[in-house]
Amino acid sequence: MEVIKNYDDEELLRSIRDEINMDEAIKYLYKNYFNGLSIYVQQHDGSRQDAEDIFQETIVAFIQLVQQSKFRGEASVKTFLFAINKNTWLNELKRRSRAQVREAKFETAREVVDEGIHNYITGREARKQVLNIMDKLGEGCKKILLAFYYENLSMKEIVNTMNYENDQVLRNKKYKCLKQLEQMLTADPALAKTLKDALQNGQ
Secondary structure, X not given: OOOOOOOOHHHXXXXXXXXXXXXXXXXXXXXXXXXXXXXXXXXXXXXXXXXXXXXXXXXHHHHHHHHOOOOXXXXXXXXXXXXXXXXXXXXXXXXXXXXHHHHHHHHHHHHHHHHHHHHHHHOHHHHHXXXXXXXXXXXXHHHHHHHHHHOOOOHHHHHHHOOOOOHHHHHHHHHHHHHHHHHHHHHOHHHHHHHHHHHHHHO
């Protein structure tokens, strides 16, 4: 069994600041503080993997602060590590929350695009214009969107006819295609007008 050197706070800070036996110092930090810090993350909506990732970020931040003389032992190492760990995890939760809000907004926009594309593709008179726009998305997206909206195939049916591992992979690809179409229409007002006209003509 590996024997890990024990440090008091002053010795630990000196070792990190002067980069003396850094491997030993980091092993000491993991041995003595990982369990306590990981419990906080897991008790606040985090997984074991989240706890490990946040702890690694905490250790990196701690080492940088010590080496930059921004922490000189004003508080205990334990208290300082817990503060970094807590702030890092709270920032991660905020980031995830913002991402969920963005996803919800895009999901609403995508539903509008979904409905528009359905009407667009099912209108026979608009089919030629559909194909022209689909060509701009590339062959992969063209096949998926036409199969789903024009041919009314289910995800499982499309998976069986195209080279995708499963429904989820196909859904992710369709999502990216719709996002690409949305960006294309935003960047090209003339193309968006063509789509709007085709929608009206196809209804």
